[in-house]
Amino acid sequence: MYLLFLPVLIYFVIFHYWPMYGLQIAFKEYSAIRGIGGSPWTGWTHFERFYQSSQFWIIIKNTVLINVYELLVAFPIPILFALLLNQIGNERFKKTVQTITYAPHFISIVVVVGMLHIFLSPRTGMLNHLLVLFGAEPVFFMGSEGWFKSIFVFSGVWQNMGWSSIVYVAALSGVNPDMHEAAVMDGASKLQRIMRIDLPSIQPIIVILLIMNIGSFMSVGFEKIYLMQNALNLDASEVIQTYVYKTGLLGAQFSYSTAIGLVNAVINFMLLAAVNQVAKKYKQTSLW
Amino acid sequence: MNKRSYKGKITILMAISLLLSACSNANNAGNEEGSGHANANSVGSSAVQEERDSNINKEGLPIVKEKVSLQFVTTMSPLQKKPYADLQVVKDFEAKTNVHIDWDAVPSESYKEKKNLIFAGGSLPDAFYGINALDDADVTLYGDQGYLIPLEDLIEAYAPNIKRLFELRPEYKEGVTSSDGHIYSIPTIHEQDQLTQEDALFINKKWLDTLGLPLPATVEQFEQVLQAFKQKDPNGNNIADEIPFSFIYGGARQDGIYSMFGSFGRLDNPDHLVIENGQLVFTADKPAYREAVEYFNRLYQEGLIDPESFTQDTQVITAKGKNEGVPILGAFVGWNAANVLGPERAADYVALAPLKDSNGNQLWNKYHGSSFTRSGFSITSASKYPEVAIRWIDAQYEEEESLQWSSGPIGVNLIKNGDRYDYAPIPEGKSYGEFRHTEAPGNQSARAILRETFAKINESETNLAKIALWNFYKPYQPKEIYPLVVFDAADLERLNILKTDLYSYIDKKQAQFIVKGFTQEDWDSYVKELEKMNLNELLDIYSRYYDKSKR
Structure with missing residues (x-):
């Protein structure tokens, strides 16, 4: 039994625990010539610098806001979608809808952002053509702070709604049809059946997925944000990860960016633990 | 059941021990190699060292008797379509020198990230090659930290061409000498003075003529012209599709609006530093800067600035310049008109003299150009063959060789007539940039091309156009700009x-x-x-x- 577990253990030790050794450079002045072990210690300097940086609150605020927004919008939509899909009797229609909604998931992020730029262009974009048609002023979507988060979240919904709903659709198909039949006999309406039968049956899955989503709470889709960034929306779009990329990989300040990354991980872990506690208390479903 | 699981355990244990021993072996090998490097750089009296030395010819070509392979990291222009190993100049050079290069060529856009990872990870190539391979900060910092080796003794012993270059232009030697007295990089020299003028403001002369307007001379007139462009349908297609003014925002000297700040009394540049009367002045918190920003804000509010100026890249602005049908671009900032508009439409546009400020002064930006760049060729502490590497680059700093690595091989891009050169005609459907990079690394190469050499080339049309622009803006350029200094x-x-x-x-x-x-x-x-x-x-x-x- 335990033997089967060994490959997984090895994988985690090599790829997930061993690299943690490198975390110490957050407290050091890293130079590759001296190596990770040999670089001099600097204590909390890098953390203090991050905290005192004028960017600090903007970055933290954006990271949290984008994630909360995404969680509020992008998490429930696939559930609703799966519930609706489940109500469709016509198998062919159902399959077609599913296929169409999965499709965007397979488009690469770079292409999606390119499409956003084209569709939302103030001069030639479709959306702005429509706005002008109805007599409104064209909006410069990609260059506005106010629109950034919505564009980010809703293009994500468009891309992943179908894909994320697969799990729920599968769970729903496992609901015992007897219950539905009995409910129909008792005169329950469709809505009542969804609320009383479907939702409670997939609830454990929803909770587990919620916890797992929180697990990656602070790690928003880096590529997409980075590609969508420009000088005009920077105040709304700079998040921890893009900042780490810019200072660490482009600015070669490795210790500083490791420190920021560590802050990110610590916050994330605390959130995860908190949500897990709450879930445990109320529903007895939890990760540990 | 039990027996089987024991067997399984043993097998896996063995597998693991194998894996571990393989790892440790690799480590040992790595260490030995590492110490080997150290020896190679110190005096070194081992047999290996002697054998290596006897393989190297101290002068003349080929550089080595038996083929030697080196690994170089370099940047690659997006216009270059073939990998380095397939370029004709590279193949010819390998035949001449008997040195094989494993090129690790990274497209210039993603290079910075890759370079930093190389230095962070510590697995260094033999050398960094090219004008953009390392920036000033890299040369200083990585030289100081010991990643790059000092080159002055190697130059003295093995590099007559580079030595001659430093004798001819002592200021370049000074420019690459770090504050600790060492030289960590061979500079790239490309003395084309027109390159000190980067950006130019172009305006659609045909539209002006259609509307009966003169060339704008002040910021107010410029604003009025843009308004006319927007409202009076100068391209005559009855659609308000004109883009009055477009540029590329964000650190782009060639396509940005930095020079236009001069119309409010003080130029701006990406570093926001200018020299006025021998004093360093920071621009971005001064009234002149504020006035300029207010002006651009007014233009933006009136819808005269293309909003996409803040998000677009070269491809997007080029698409606007070369759009099908009637032209839609009124005024824009760029390196030259043909790049954005294509050669035919470019004839309708003229460069606009700097708009006058309230005192009637006109200013336009001057940059250091590429006559001297610290980066060119740097050898790392990991190289086993620093002598071969220095001889290799020295051979390339010979006049004709440098010219070919930059402009393309003779017979393809250049035609030799006695001791003068002509540019070969550009094939139909190719831009000069694309043509230049068909068989050579072009503008990414390390080279030393002096004014004297350029004087031997009959200028191409593209260059003549750029020279004309330079002459046009030269009178408005500041006398002094922040000098190229070496920070410690x-x-x-x-x-x-x-x-x-x-x-x-x-x-x-x-x-x-x-x-x-x-x-x-x-x-x-x-x-x-x-x-x-x-x-x-x-x-x-x-x-x-x-x-x-x-x-």
Whole structure:
């Protein structure tokens, strides 16, 4: 039994625990010539610098806001979608809808952002053509702070709604049809059946997925944000990860960016633990 | 059952021990190799060393008797379609020198990331090759930290061409000598003076004629012209599709609006530093700067600036310039008109003289150009063959060789007539840039091409156009700009930290001010924020080095 577990253990030790050794450079002045072990210690300097940086609150605020927004919008939509899909009797229609909604998931992020730029262009974009048609002023979507988060979240919904709903659709198909039949006999309406039968049956899955989503709470889709960034929306779009990329990989300040990354991980872990506690208390479903 | 699981356990244990021993072996090998490097760089009296030395010819070609392979990291122009190993200049050079190069060529856009990873990870190539391979900060910092080896003794012993270059132009030798007295890079020299003028403001002359307007000479006139472009349908297709004014925002010297700040009394540039009467002046918190930003904000509010100026890249603006049907671009900033518009349409546009400020002064930006770049060729401490590497690059710093690596091989891109050269005609459907990079690394190469050499080439049409632009803007260029100085490692590190936050903040704020406008309060808090980000410390460092350079 335990033997089967060994490959997984090895994988985690090599790829997930061993690299943690490198975390110490957050407290050091890293130079590759001296190596990770040999670089001099600097204590909390890098953390203090991050905290005192004028960017600090903007970055933290954006990271949290984008994630909360995404969680509020992008998490429930696939559930609703799966519930609706489940109500469709016509198998062919159902399959077609599913296929169409999965499709965007397979488009690469770079292409999606390119499409956003084209569709939302103030001069030639479709959306702005429509706005002008109805007599409104064209909006410069990609260059506005106010629109950034919505564009980010809703293009994500468009891309992943179908894909994320697969799990729920599968769970729903496992609901015992007897219950539905009995409910129909008792005169329950469709809505009542969804609320009383479907939702409670997939609830454990929803909770587990919620916890797992929180697990990656602070790690928003880096590529997409980075590609969508420009000088005009920077105040709304700079998040921890893009900042780490810019200072660490482009600015070669490795210790500083490791420190920021560590802050990110610590916050994330605390959130995860908190949500897990709450879930445990109320529903007895939890990760540990 | 039990038996089987034991067997399984044993098998897996063995597998693991194998894996582990393989790992440790690899480690040992790595260590030995590492110490080998150290020996190679010290005096070294081992048999291996002697054998290596006897393989190297001290002068003349080929460089080595038996083929040697080196690994170089370099940048690659997006216009270059073939890998380095397939380029004709590279193949010819390998045949001549008997040195094989494993090129690790990274497209210039993603190069910075890759380079930093190489230095962070510590697995270094033999050398970094090319004008963009390392920036000034890299050369200083990585030289100081021991990643790059000092080259002055190698140059003395093995590099007559580079030595001659330093004798001809002592200022270049000074420019690559770090504050610790060592030379960590062979500079790239490309003495084309027209390259000191980068950006030019173009305006659609045909539209002006259609509307019966003269060339605008002041900022007010420029605004009126743009308004006419927007409202009076100068391209005559009855659709208001004209883009009055477009540029590329964000650090782009060639396509940005930095020079236009001169129309308000003081030029701006990506570093926001100018020299006025022998004094260093920071531009981005001064009234002149503010006035310029207010002006651009007004243009933006009136819909005269293409909003996409803040998000577009070269491809997008080129698509606007070359759009099918009637032209839609009124005025734009660029390196030359043909790049954005294509050669035919470019004839309808003219370069506009700097708009006059309230005192009637006209200013336009001057940059250092590419006549001297510190980066060119740097050998790392991991190289086993520093002598071969230095001889290899020295052979390339021979006049005709440099010319071919930059402009393309003779017979393809160049035609040799006696001791003069002509540019070969550009094939139909190709731009000069694409043609130049068909068989050579072109503008990414390390080279030394002096004024004297360029004088032997009959100029191409593209170059003549650029020279004309340079002559046009030259009278308006400032006498003095911030000199090329060599910072020492500690100051440089501090500058890097300060600049990362400060300059991205200034950039962001300028864009916001132009698009959304600003109040006195916004301005005050912006200036205060600059102070909080240690602007003064940055200026201290810069002015200290500026004062030093004057002495």
